[in-house]
Amino acid sequence: MKVNETQRIQLMNIYQKHHEQRVGDAGRKRQKDEVQISAEAQEMLSFSRANGENRAQLIENLKQKVESGTYHVDAGKIAEKIWPYIQSNSKL
Secondary structure, three states: OOOOOOHHHHHHHHHHHHHHHHHHHHOOOOOOOOOOOOHHHHHHHHHHHHOHHHHHHHHHHHHHHHHHOOOOOOHHHHHHHHHHHHHHHHOO
16 A cells, blocks of 8 residues: 655644644743833923923913914024034034
């Protein structure tokens, strides 16, 4: 008697072992994810919540100024903020 395609039997054995291993792993207790927030981040969060109402009012005022066309951009302040960035990148 001749047996053909013996690789199929080996594949079935591999599949069965893998299946048994997965079933065994499912019985173990899974670990839960944990998140830790630093003290600095908690302080920033509480600060942003405290200023949330003021910030909303400021944003609303800016929207109204932009819509009415009365919002003025101070070019000097923008230049002061951009200048250090330009200097640091020009040395590259």
